[in-house]
Structures are given as C-alpha cells and as structure tokens.
Amino acid sequence: xxxxxxxxxxxxxxxxxxxxxxxxxxxxxxxxxxxxxxxxxxxxxxxxxxxxxxxxxxxxxxxxxxxxxxxxxxxxxxxxxxxxxxxxxxxxxxxxxxxxxxxxxxxxxxxxxxxxxxxxxxxxxxxxxxxxxxxxxxxxxxxxxxxxxxxxxxxxxxxxxxxxxxxxxxxxxxxxxxxxxxxxxxxxxxxxxxxxxxxxxxxxxxxxxxxxxxxxxxxxxxxxxxxxxxxxxxxxxxxxxxxxxxxxxxxxxxxxxxxxxxxxxxxxxxxxxxxxxxxxxxxxxxxxxxxxxxxxxxxxxxxxxxxxxxxxxxxxxxxxxxxxxxxxxxxxxxxxxxxxxxxxxxxxxxxxxxxxxxxxxxxxxxxxxxxxxxxxxxxxxxxxxxxxxxxxxxxxxxxxxxxxxxxxxxxxxxxxxxxxxxxxxxxxxxxxxxxxxxxxxxxxxxxxxxxxxxxxxxxxxxxxxxxxxxxxxxxxxxxxxxxxxxxxxxxxxxxxxxxxxxxxxxxxxxxxxxxxxxxxxxxxxxxxxxxxxxxxxxxxxxxxxxxxxxxxxxxxxxxxxxxxxxxxxxxxxxxxxxxxxxxxxxxxxxxxxxxx
Numbered sequence: 321x322x323x324x325x326x327x328x329x330x331x332x333x334x335x336x337x338x339x340x341x342x343x344x345x346x347x348x349x350x351x352x353x354x355x356x357x358x359x360x361x362x363x364x365x366x367x368x369x370x371x372x373x374x375x376x377x378x379x380x381x382x383x384x385x386x387x388x389x390x391x392x393x394x395x396x397x398x399x400x401x402x403x404x405x406x407x408x409x410x411x412x413x414x415x416x417x418x419x420x421x422x423x424x425x426x427x428x429x430x431x432x433x434x435x436x437x438x439x440x441x442x443x444x445x446x447x448x449x450x451x452x453x454x455x456x457x458x459x460x461x462x463x464x465x466x467x468x469x470x471x472x473x474x475x476x477x478x479x480x481x482x483x484x485x486x487x488x489x490x491x492x493x494x495x496x497x498x499x500x501x502x503x504x505x506x507x508x509x510x511x512x513x514x515x516x517x518x519x520x521x522x523x524x525x526x527x528x529x530x531x532x533x534x535x536x537x538x539x540x541x542x543x544x545x546x547x548x549x550x551x552x553x554x555x556x557x558x559x560x561x562x563x564x565x566x567x568x569x570x571x572x573x574x575x576x577x578x579x580x581x582x583x584x585x586x587x588x589x590x591x592x593x594x595x596x597x598x599x600x601x602x603x604x605x606x607x608x609x610x611x612x613x614x615x616x617x618x619x620x621x622x623x624x625x626x627x628x629x630x631x632x633x634x635x636x637x638x639x640x641x642x643x644x645x646x647x648x649x650x651x652x653x654x655x656x657x658x659x660x661x662x663x664x665x666x667x668x669x670x671x672x673x674x675x676x677x678x679x680x681x682x683x684x685x686x687x688x689x690x691x692x693x694x695x696x697x698x699x700x701x702x703x704x705x706x707x708x709x710x711x712x713x714x715x716x717x718x719x720x721x722x723x724x725x726x727x728x729x730x731x732x733x734x735x736x737x738x739x740x741x742x743x744x745x746x747x748x749x750x751x752x753x754x755x756x757x758x759x760x761x762x763x764x765x766x767x768x769x770x771x772x773x774x775x776x777x778x779x780x781x782x783x784x785x786x787x788x789x790x791x792x793x794x795x796x797x798x799x800x801x802x803x804x805x806x807x808x809x810x811x812x813x814x815x816x817x818x819x820x821x822x823x824x825x826x827x828x829x830x831x832x833x834x835x836x837x838x839x840x841x842x843x844x845x846x847x848x849x850x851x852x853x854x855x856x857x858x859x860x861x862x863x864x865x866x867x868x869x870x871x872x873x874x875x876x877x878x879x880x881x882x883x884x885x886x887x888x889x890x891x892x893x894x895x896x897x898x899x900x901x902x903x904x905x906x907x908x909x910x911x912x913x914x915x916x
Contacts, residue, residue, distance in 0.1 A: 341728045341754045343820040346780065347419035349798030352411050353390050353401075354378060354805060354812030357769075357786040360701065361817065362442040363776050364482070367417040370446065371784070372439040373815050374429065375401070376408035385806035390426070392804075398425025410438050417775070419819060421799040443503040444776065446482030451475050451492075451499060464490035464553030471517045475499060479509075479553060488553040493517040494542055500569035502576075504611070507551035510576055512566040514542040521545065525559035525614035533584050546578060546609060557614035562590040563605065567700070568636035568645070573883065575617070576609040577643055579636045582621075582628050596620035596681030603628035606636060606645060606677065618681040624656050631657070631673070634697035635712075637705045640848045640883040641747050641840040642684060643677040646703045646712050648696040649688075662687035663751050670694045672714050674745060679846060679887075685750035689743065693718025698740065698785070701771040707850070708839035709753070710745040711781055713770040716757070727756035728820075733792065734761055740770040742783055748840050758783060758818070760792025766813045780821040788813040838897060842913035845887035849899070849910075855880045857902055863912065864896040871895070890914045 351358060356375045363369050377385065390401035393411070403409035403426070413424035429438055441449040454476055457469035468491070475492040492499065494515030501511050518530040526546075533541045544566045547558035561578070568579035582603050583590055591605040592598065593616070602623030610617055622645075624630045633647040649657065649671050657673035658665040664687050667673075671690030678684050689695060694717040702713040716722050719735040733739050743755040758770065766788025774781045787793055793816045794801045803814040836851035849861060855878050862873035863886075872889060876882055895912040 341726055341756060342823050343728070343780075344823050345728070345795060346819045346821045347797050348793060348795040348818035349419060349816070350794055350800040350803055351413065351784075351815035351817055352393050352424075352800075353385075354803065354809065354814060355408075356411060356815045357813065358771075358784050358815040358817070360439070360441065361771070361773055361782055361784045363417065363444075363773070363782070364442070364446040365444050365776065366446075367775075367777055368422070368446070369415040369417060369782070369817075370442050370448075371413045371415065371815070371817065372442075373411040373413075374408045374438065375411040375426070376403050377405045378809060378812055380405055382811070383806065383809045385809065389806040394425045395423045398423065399427055401426050402428060412439060415799075415817070417778070417819070419798060419817075440499070441501045441503070443507070444505075445507070447487075447503075447507075448480045448482075448484070449501055449503075449509070450478040450480065452478065457491075460489045460491065464488040465547075465549060465555040466491035466493070470519070471515050475513070477501075477509075477511065477553075490549070490553045492547075493520055493545070500566065502569050502571045504571045504573075508556065508611075509549040509551070509553070510546065510569060510571055510611075511549070512544065512546050512569050512578065514544045514565070516540050516542050520547070521559045522557045522614065525557055526609060526616040527560040527562060530560060531562065531584060541584060543584065544580065546576065546614070548576075548611065548614065559609075559614045561607075562588055568606075568633055570637050571611065572638040572640075574611045575638065576611045577606060577636050577638050578609065579604065579606045579633045579645060581605075591619050592621050593618045593681070597677065597683040598622060598625070600625040602626070603630060604633050604647070606633070606643065606681075608643070608679075608681070620677070620681045622675070624652065624654070627652070635700050635703035637703050639705050640846050640885070641676075641705075641708065641843065642679070644703065644705055644710055644747070645675050645677075646672060646697055646714075647675075648672050657686050658688050659683065659685045659750075663745075664688040664690065668692065670696055672697060672712075674710065674712060674750065676710075676747065676750060678844065679885075687745075687750045689714065689722070689755070691716070691718070691720030691722050693720040695722060695741075698769040699771055701773075704772055704774045704781070705747065706774040707779075707837065708747045709774075710747050711742070711772050711774060712745075713740065713742045713772045713783065713785075715739070715768070715770075716741050722755055723757055724752055724755045727754045729757040729759075729792075731757070733757055733759055738767060740768045740785065740787075742770065742772060748842070758792070759787060759789055762789035762791055764788035764790070764811070766811070775819070778821065780819055783818045783820070784816065786813045786815055793818070836899060836908045838910040838912065841910070842915040844916045845890045845914055846883075846885050847912070848881060848883045849897070850881040851908075852880060853907065854878070854882070854899075859902075859907065860900045862898050862900070863890070864898065866894060866896065868896075887916070892916055 409426040414422040460467040563580040565581040589601040602621040607619035608617040630652040675686035770785035
C-alpha cells in the first residue's frame with residue numbers, strides 16, 4: 321500500500337469525555353480487619369495485585385478482639401496475628417486482576433530488638449523492598465552496598481524476590497522517615513534519604529561534598545541524598561542535594577526526578593538552574609538528575625518567590641510527555657499555581673494543584689483543583705500517568721461540590737464532612753475528563769485516605785486506601801463485601817480496593833492491530849508509540865514529511881512501547897508516522913503535529 325494513498329489517522333482519546341464518565345467499576349472490596357490501613361498497591365507483569373497494609377488492635381477501651389478474629393483474614397499456613405493496640409502487624413495480600421483473593425498473611429512490624437520493618441515498595445517483577453529501622457546496627461551479609469552501619473541511625477533495605485526469598489540487604493545512611501524508592505525497567509533502585517555521614521557521594525555527581533550546616537542548638541544538620549543501586553544492591557553512584565527535604569522521587573528511562581523543600585542553607589539558592597520556569601528562590605523545587613551519571617540536568621523552584629510556606633508538593637511522575645506534580649496550597653489566595661486559560665485559575669482557600677513541566681523544566685500548564693471549601697491531597701501515592709492521561713486523588717471538605725457532570729458519583733456524599741475524590745486530566749491540556757467522588761454516605765468519624773495506580777497491561781486503574789464507612793466501597797463480586805467487625809465492636813477503619821475499566825471494549829481486545837496509539841499529539845518532538853502488535857513481530861517506525869520524504873526511521877524489536885525524543889530533528893509542522901511490519905506492509909499511520 322502506497323503511503324500517499326493511506327487514510328491519515330489522527331489519534332484521539334475515544335475512551336474519554338469531559339462530559340461523561342466512560343468507566344465502570346469492575347469490582348470493589350474491603351481488605352482486612354478493622355484498624356487496617358493500606359500503604360501500597362502494585363500490579364506485576366503477570367497482572368497479579370500485591371497489597372501491603374498495616375493492622376493493629378483497637379483501643380482496649382473499645383474492646384479486645386480475640387486472635388481468631390484477625391486470623392480469619394489470612395490463608396492457611398500464613399503467619400498468624402501477633403499485634404496489639406500499640407504494636408501493629410504488617411498485613412500483605414495477593415489478588416488477581418479480576419479481584420479474586422489468592423493469599424494473605426501477617427508479619428511482625430516490631431521485632432524483639434525494638435526494630436521496625438515493613439514492606440515499602442514492589443517492582444513490576446514482584447520483587448519486594450523492605451525498610452527496617454534497627455537501633456542495634458547489626459552487621460549484614462556482605463555483597464551489597466553497605467554491610468556495616470555508616471551513621472549512628474540508619475535504615476536497612478532488604479530485597480526479596482516474588483517468592484519472598486531474601487536476596488540481599490544494605491544499610492541506607494540515616495534514620496529518615498522520608499525515604500523514597502523507585503525501580504527502573506532494568507531493575508536499578510533509586511533511594512532518597514538524609515544523613516550526617518560525610519563520605520556518601522561520588523565525584524562528578526550533582527553535589528559530591530557534604531554541606532556543613534548547623535541548627536539553632538549547634539547540631540550538625542543532615543544532608544539529603546539520592547543513591548542509585550544496581551539490581552544486586554551495589555552502589556552505582558550517590559549524590560548529596562542542597563534541599564532540606566526530599567519528598568518525591570520518580571524514574572523514567574534515563575532520568576530521575578526529585579521534588580522537595582527549600583534549601584538546607586537558609587541563605588542558599590542552589591536548587592534552580594537558569595532557563596527553567598523559576599530560578600527565584602521559593603519553598604519547593606523539582607529537578608531532573610541524569611540516571612547514568614548522577615549529575616543534575618536542570619532544577620526549578622516552585623512556589624511564590626520568597627514565600628517558603630505557601631504550598632506543598634505531594635507527588636511527582638514523569639513519562640515521555642512531561643513531568644507532572646500534584647500538591648496543595650496552604651490557604652494562600654491567588655493565581656500562581658494556574659496558567660492562563662486553565663480549568664481553574666484562582667484559589668481562595670486551600671486547594672489542590674496539578675502542574676505539567678516539559679523536559680527542560682519549563683511549565684506547560686497548571687491548574688487548581690478545588691472549590692470554595694477545602695481540597696487537599698491524601699498521602700504521596702495519589703498520582704499516576706499513562707497514555708496521555710493524568711490520574712490523581714484527593715480529599716474534599718465542606719459542602720461544595722467538586723465533581724463534574726456525569727461523574728461516577730456526581731454529588732458530594734457527605735456534605736460538611738470529609739469525602740474522597742479521584743480525577744483524570746488530559747495531559748495535553750490539563751482539563752479534566754472527569755472529577756468524581758468515591759464512597760457512600762456515612763456518619764463515620766474516621767478519616768479516609770485514597771491513592772491510585774494505573775493498570776500495567778489494561779486500560780483500567782485502581783483506587784485504594786482506608787475508610788471507616790460501610791457504604792459505597794464494595795461490589796457484589798468483591799471478595800470482602802463489608803467491614804467485618806469483631807463481636808461487640810461496631811467501629812473502625814478497613815482497607816479498600818476498587819478496579820475501574822473502560823465501559824467499551826478496549827481496542828486491543830477488539831482488533832489486535834488497532835490498539836496502536838501515538839501520544840501525546842500535538843507534542844514538541846517527544847512522543848511515544850504503543851501497541852500489543854509491536855510485541856509480536858519486528859516492525860519499522862518511520863517519520864515522513866508531507867511530500868513523503870523519510871526524515872527518520874528505526875526498527876522495533878518486539879517492544880510494546882517505544883519512546884521518541886526528536887526535538888532536535890522535527891520543526892513545527894505536520895508529519896506522517898508510518899508503522900510497517902517485516903514484509904513491508906503498512907500496519908498503521910498517524911498524523912504527527914509538532915508544536916514547540
């Protein structure tokens with residue numbers, strides 16, 4: 321088939337609409353006993369769902385449930401419950417993507433030597449990374465980065481495989497409750513922390529020298545750091561940073577993005593670079609670090625210049641379309657966190673905000689998310705991005721309605737009380753496809769929280785968190801349809817999980833070659849092509865100008881997703897992207913629009 325005879329297909333998001341909610345709840349369930357709070361949910365490459373939580377007993381003044389009550393939530397052969405009101409147990413479970421229960425069990429949170437350990441992160445291969453605080457600083461088996469404690473207070477990072485077999489352990493310098501961790505597609509591990517250890521960083525990284533900064537009482541203040549470990553737990557590089565706190569971390573391809581608070585040095589202004597959105601000092605910052613070298617590529621402050629207390633960044637994510645953050649203002653009115661023509665351009669009360677930056681640290685768009693009441697974020701795992709969509713969650717207070725018409729729940733369930741909501745924005749414009757509440761009406765006084773994650777291999781997404789409310793959180797096909805209270809107790813929170821899927825059959829299910837998509841479009845030369853058919857046989861992806869001349873091409877060797885960074889090659893204008901298989905048959909074409 322000749323290229324100039326093809327029908328040029330402009331990619332559009334047919335599964336989304338700004339005036340309707342084009343998803344259905346596939347299943348929903350409570351998770352665990354009362355006083356259970358979910359800390360993380362992960363989907364592996366086999367579409368199994370791993371859920372990590374923490375369970376404790378209620379206040380003895382309410383009642384003391386028997387151990388048998390807690391053990392009804394675990395599978396045979398799993399470790400039984402040993403927690404109490406003051407000492408929780410870790411509670412971890414496994415489900416299928418259809419919501420079917422597979423297994424669950426407890427593990428100690430506090431051990432005999434007063435250390436605390438808990439699952440902190442799981443990667444796409446099902447490996448689990450556990451953090452442990454152990455004041456006795458025991459010697460660890462050699463082989464990984466640090467087998468001996470480098471600081472007076474430290475964390476221990478342990479990696480387990482999918483069968484819960486321990487692979488290695490290493491110390492992380494500093495007893496930092498704000499450790500963040502992410503894993504790239506090659507299995508390399510990135511961790512942030514804070515320490516007074518002065519021999520951590522490597523030459524040639526962002527900040528190789530420890531900063532000697534002292535607090536009001538003359539105490540040496542810890543420096544924040546970022547370290548990269550290989551899959552075997554050995555250090556590749558480490559760097560200090562000038563920030564007083566690192567609160568966000570995400571990895572995309574060969575780029576690491578961090579976010580956090582202002583400078584460790586009160587008079588310092590070292591967190592920005594020229595040519596970014598805001599070189600002027602403020603209360604928050606984001607930065608890009610080269611994942612191969614540990615050097616900073618760019619950094620920008622984010623916040624009203626000179627004001628260090630106007631907002632907080634809650635989460636950060638990145639893909640080939642840009643860098644995205646969520647956060648909330650602290651009641652400072654104005655329009656700083658909105659771009660011209662945004663969905664919401666002004667804030668008068670505490671509001672959430674969502675912002676997109678480009679690959680050079682420039683701000684593309686930003687919008688407030690809120691009402692005349694109060695909206696804020698819920699934890700630090702309430703943001704995800706996929707296929708040109710931004711998914712995030714939040715908390716809503718008061719009697720104002722934040723939802724959009726046609727949403728899953730379009731009216732506030734509990735006026736004058738706290739409710740949870742979730743939303744999806746178009747990554748090109750920052751306008752919502754929907755904003756919806758979740759959960760039903762209840763007189764429970766227990767606070768709720770909600771996080772989110774996109775499914776890896778489907779068009780759906782998951783919501784998860786904790787609630788004390790008994791309506792709206794489970795479905796008829798959920799494996800735990802109610803909060804199960806122990807005898808004599810009728811209050812307490814439980815975990816919840818829900819999966820949402822498109823109402824219409826996904827393109828990949830209807831037509832194996834039809835799930836090919838190009839996103840974002842328009843773009844600045846950075847875009848992605850994704851489709852199941854790309855995994856089946858090798859393909860060639862080429863970019864043509866409108867005269868048919870080939871400007872760029874490259875083979876694809878059975879990869880489901882390919883990312884392109886062609887800012888240097890493609891000028892503003894329209895192009896044709898063609899995808900051909902090994903026998904030169906054109907599988908699909910797209911009209912590519914470059915707008916810088």
